[in-house]
Amino acid sequence: MTAAENGLKPKIKARSKRQKMFDIQEELKKLPDKPGVYIHKDAFGQVIYVGKAVSLRKRVRQYFQSSKNHAPKVLKMVENIAEFEYITTGSEMEALVLECNLIKQYRPKYNILLRDDKTYPYIKVTLGEQYPRILKTRRIVTDGSKYFGPYPDAGAVNTIIDLLNDLYELKRCSASSFPEGFTPCLNYHIKKCRGICRGGVSRQEYMENVQKAIDFLGGKSRELTDLLKEKMEKASEELRFEDAAAYRNYLSDISVLMEKQRVVLSKPEDLDIVLITEGLSGAHAVLFTVRAGKLSGRESFFLGDTGQSSREELAAEFIKQYYYENVMIPKEILVAKLPEEHALLESWLSEQRGSSVTVLAPARGEKRALMELVKKDVSEMLRDIDERARRQLEKEESVRSGLSEVFGDFAEQIHRIESYDISNINGVDSVGAMVVFYDGHPMPKAYRRFKIKTIEGPDDTGSLQEVLFRRLRDGLNGVKGFEELPDLIVMDGGIGQIHAAQAVIRALKADIPVAGLAKDDKHRTRALIFEEQEYPLKGNTDLFAYLGAIQEEVHRFAIDYHHRLRGKQMTRSVLDAIPGIGEKRKLALLSHFGSVDAIKAADVEALSQAPGMNMRAAESVHEYFAEKEEQAKAPVQEGQ
Numbered sequence: 145m146t147a148a149e150n151g152l153k154p155k156i157k158a159r160s161k162r163q164k165m166f167d168i169q170e171e172l173k174k175l176p177d178k179p180g181v182y183i184h185k186d187a188f189g190q191v192i193y194v195g196k197a198v199s200l201r202k203r204v205r206q207y208f209q210s211s212k213n214h215a216p217k218v219l220k221m222v223e224n225i226a227e228f229e230y231i232t233t234g235s236e237m238e239a240l241v242l243e244c245n246l247i248k249q250y251r252p253k254y255n256i257l258l259r260d261d262k263t264y265p266y267i268k269v270t271l272g273e274q275y276p277r278i279l280k281t282r283r284i285v286t287d288g289s290k291y292f293g294p295y296p297d298a299g300a301v302n303t304i305i306d307l308l309n310d311l312y313e314l315k316r317c318s319a320s321s322f323p324e325g326f327t328p329c330l331n332y333h334i335k336k337c338r339g340i341c342r343g344g345v346s347r348q349e350y351m352e353n354v355q356k357a358i359d360f361l362g363g364k365s366r367e368l369t370d371l372l373k374e375k376m377e378k379a380s381e382e383l384r385f386e387d388a389a390a391y392r393n394y395l396s397d398i399s400v401l402m403e404k405q406r407v408v409l410s411k412p413e414d415l416d417i418v419l420i421t422e423g424l425s426g427a428h429a430v431l432f433t434v435r436a437g438k439l440s441g442r443e444s445f446f447l448g449d450t451g452q453s454s455r456e457e458l459a460a461e462f463i464k465q466y467y468y469e470n471v472m473i474p475k476e477i478l479v480a481k482l483p484e485e486h487a488l489l490e491s492w493l494s495e496q497r498g499s500s501v502t503v504l505a506p507a508r509g510e511k512r513a514l515m516e517l518v519k520k521d522v523s524e525m526l527r528d529i530d531e532r533a534r535r536q537l538e539k540e541e542s543v544r545s546g547l548s549e550v551f552g553d554f555a556e557q558i559h560r561i562e563s564y565d566i567s568n569i570n571g572v573d574s575v576g577a578m579v580v581f582y583d584g585h586p587m588p589k590a591y592r593r594f595k596i597k598t599i600e601g602p603d604d605t606g607s608l609q610e611v612l613f614r615r616l617r618d619g620l621n622g623v624k625g626f627e628e629l630p631d632l633i634v635m636d637g638g639i640g641q642i643h644a645a646q647a648v649i650r651a652l653k654a655d656i657p658v659a660g661l662a663k664d665d666k667h668r669t670r671a672l673i674f675e676e677q678e679y680p681l682k683g684n685t686d687l688f689a690y691l692g693a694i695q696e697e698v699h700r701f702a703i704d705y706h707h708r709l710r711g712k713q714m715t716r717s718v719l720d721a722i723p724g725i726g727e728k729r730k731l732a733l734l735s736h737f738g739s740v741d742a743i744k745a746a747d748v749e750a751l752s753q754a755p756g757m758n759m760r761a762a763e764s765v766h767e768y769f770a771e772k773e774e775q776a777k778a779p780v781q782e783g784q
Contacts, residue, residue: 166226166227168208168225168227168228169208171227171228172204172205172208175200175201175204175205175230176200176201176232177199177200177201177202178199178200178201178232178233179196179197179198179199179200179232179233179234179235179236179238179239180196180197180200180230180231180232180233180239180242181194181195181196181197181230181231181233181239181242181243181246182194182195182196182197182200182203182204182228182229182230183228183229183230183231183246183250184207184221184225184227184228184252184254185225185226185227185228185229186224186225186226187224187226190253191246191250191252192221192224192225192252192253192254193221193225193252193253193254193255194243194246194247194250194252194255195243196236196239196240196242196243197239198236198239200230200232204228204230207221207222207225208222215451215452215453216451216452217254217449217450217451217452218451220254221254236488237488237491237492237495240464240488240492241492243464244464244465244468245468247465248465248468256447256448256450256453256458256461256462256465257447257448257465258429258445258446258447258462258465258466265280265281265282265293265294265295265298265301266280266281266282266284266291266292266293266294266295267279267280267281267291267292267293267295267301267304267305267361268280268281268289268290268291268292269289269290269291269292269354269357269358269361270287270288270289271288271289271290272287272288272289273320274320274347275315275340275347275350276314276315276351276354277314277315277316277318278305278308278309278314278357279305280298280301280302280305284472290358291472292361292362293433293440293441294433294441294443295441299397300397300398303393303394303397304394304397304398307394307397307398308357308360309336310336311368311371312353312354312356312357313336313337313338313345313353314337314350314353314354314357315337315340315350316329316331316336316337317329317331317337317341319341322340322341322342326341326342327728327756328341328342328756329341329728330728330731330732330735330755330756333732333755333756334755356368362435362436363435363436363438365398368398369395369398372391372394372395372398373391373395375387375391376388376391376392376395379391409434409437409510409511409514410437410510411437412436412437413434413436413437413475413476414434414435414436414474414475414476415434415474415475415476415477415478415511416431416432416433416434416474416476416477416478417431417432417434417477417478417479417514417515417518418430418431418459418462418463418477418478418479419432419459419479419480419518419519419522420447420455420458420459420462420480421522421523421525421526422455423526423529423530423533424530424533424534424537425446425526425529425530425532425533426446426447426448426449426450426533427446427447427448427450427458428444428445428446428447428526428529429444429445429447429458429459429462429466430442430443430444430445430518430522430525431443431444431445431462431466432518432521433474434474434514439518442521442525444525444529445462445466447461447462455480455481456479456481456482456483456484457483457484459479459480459481459483460483460484460485460486460489463477463483463489463493463503464489464492467493467496468496473493473496473497473501474501475497475499475500475501475502476501476502476503476504477493477501477502477503477504478504478505478506478511478514478515479503479504479505480505480515480519481505482503482504482505483503486503489503490502490503539584539686539690540583540584542684542685542686542687543584543684543686543687543690545684546681546684546686546687547687549679549684550659550672550674550679551632551657551674554657557631558631558632559582559583559631560580560581560582560628560629560630560631560632561580561581561582561630561631561632561633561634561694562578562579562580562581562615562630562632562633562634563578563579563581563633563634563635563636563694563695563697563698564576564577564578564608564611564612564615564633564635564636564698565577565636565698565699565701565702566596566604566607566608566611566702567702567703567705574595574596574599574602574607575593575594575595575596575702575705576593576594576595576596576607576608576610576611576702577591577592577593577594577698577701577702577705578591578592578593578594578611578615578698579591579694579697579698579701580630581693581694581697584690586693586697590625590628591701592615592625592626593701593705594610594611594614594615596610596611597610598610605640605641605644608635608641608644608645609644609645609647609648612633612645612648612649613648613651613652616629616648616649616652616654616656617652620652620654629654629656630656631656631657632656632657632658632659633645633656633657633658633659634658634659634660634661634691634694635658635659635660635661636660636661636695636698636699637660637661637663638660638661638662638663638673639660639673639676641660642658642659642660642673645658646658657674659672659673659674660672660673660674661673661691661695662678669681669688669691669692669695670682672687672691718740719733719734719740719743721768722764722765722768723764723768724760724761724764725761725764725765728756729756729757729761732754732755732756732757733751733754733757733765735755736754736755737754743765743769744769746766747766748762748763748766749762751765751766
């Protein structure tokens with residue numbers, strides 16, 4: 145059965161992880177001369193590379209033959225291959241689709257993976273809904289919506305969405321149907337929506353306004369800017385200066401949004417341009433979008449360690465990964481030089497788009513001129529990136545030098561550093577936080593939160609030991625998300641915290657070094673402690689800043705988690721206990737008054753004026769807090 149016949153989720157022709165020994169040479173003899181996808185794994189069963197092949201037999205065998213033609217990256221990968229698996233497909237096209245799917249699923253270490261230098265937002269019009277909305281998004285999905293962008297200024301995007309929603313009175317809530325008795329949301333009560341849920345506007349009239357918004361986002365901005373100028377001038381004449389200033393700000397944000405959209409083609413064509421550039425910072429894929437003949441956006445993606453891959457190979461890898469998840473595929477994609485598999489890419493892109501797509505390396509004409517124009521732009525961009533990379537490299541070398549003074553040769557083995565912190569108020573609602581820095585950079589996806597379960601009261605050391613025990617126990621047991629253990633643990637405190645952490649590590653029979661941070665009389669970090677010795681940080685500004693960044697990040701993460709839990713408990717324990725106050729009224733009260741304390745202080749009349757409230761509900765809230773206040777004032781009886 146082919147991958148297509150099995151929904152591209154076939155059983156892998158498999159080498160079970162339970163097998164004691166995987167004989168690579170024997171398994172190579174079993175490879176079929178068929179198209180498919182191969183999956184290399186390391187000794188821990190982790191997927192480290194996914195590739196496709198016209199012939200699995202020929203392609204996979206190449207890795208284990210003479211290494212003289214292999215790039216260093218490939219040699220390193222082959223050293224780590226403990227076993228491989230493969231999936232046969234009916235065609236090379238099926239193999240390409242499956243390869244994209246598996247790379248997305250496993251994100252293997254030795255594949256080229258896209259990392260956004262900056263992910264720009266899109267504006268989404270949800271045309272798949274009966275009453276479409278306008279939203280900001282950074283993900284593009286196939287759901288019938290229309291997307292505009294990417295845009296370089298997220299703040300301007302937010303403002304434009306607010307403007308279009310306000311000006312054309314569009315629906316903001318996510319409700320798609322409005323049954324009998326449907327309760328309007330807060331936007332209706334504060335005059336931000338005409339009440340589609342109450343039949344306040346016909347669908348034809350609503351869609352006319354949606355189309356006006358789409359026309360504006362498509363580049364027809366004259367009608368909207370003229371309208372805003374007219375409103376600004378009228379507001380100024382009527383001495384409504386705040387309104388005039390708001391319209392002026394809207395015009396400014398429209399200008400920011402549209403300034404990158406310069407005409408570059410004589411015809412209103414849609415196309416993308418993919419360029420690969422390499423510098424001190426490594427390889428980057430740069431994507432330019434041209435919509436209706438206008439250059440409308442630019443995004444760059446860091447490609448990581450690319451080995452000795454050619455720019456054409458990198459362009460092909462980028463196209464496969466980017467357009468696999470992106471429904472905005474234009475009719476034409478321009479590249480500097482055609483990749484070897486461009487015909488296969490065209491077939492796949494055409495299938496994805498539902499109509500013909502061409503991958504073209506323009507040799508003459510205005511598209512060639514456009515290619516030269518964006519190459520200059522990329523050259524300037526790369527200079528800026530390389531300058532930042534040079535400064536960052538200097539800092540990293542300074543930090544590495546400082547670590548070497550403390551840890552000696554072991555410093556070269558330090559890649560993953562973990563730090564922990566506890567947050568509570570007088571021992572109540574204690575939580576723990578773990579942050580991870582890898583090669584000097586924070587890894588937010590690896591951060592973890594813990595609710596303290598076994599320690600009562602303000603015992604930070606005991607709480608830290610619980611957190612560390614749970615983290616390392618799960619790591620040693622291979623629990624997902626905790627598998628990779630730290631190379632170094634940095635405790636926020638001094639000798640006491642170091643000894644507490646070491647006791648946990650010894651109990652688990654692990655071998656992880658622990659360092660700590662000593663404070664001065666003003667609670668400022670002054671030294672790094674390792675193996676009972678102090679190393680002053682005053683002389684190394686970059687190492688001091690690096691360790692300070694770890695401290696600040698773990699404090700922030702712990703406090704943020706504690707505040708979120710406390711906030712949820714406050715609103716849940718107070719407002720949810722009031723008869724007649726459900727989720728919508730609770731949110732409306734908080735939005736209207738701003739805090740629980742303000743709700744407590746309000747009288748019945750003020751409470752009844754809040755959106756969604758009536759006199760009966762207002763009396764219920766007022767009586768509840770009045771009763772609580774009386775209870776608090778009552779004297780405590782003997783024996784209570």
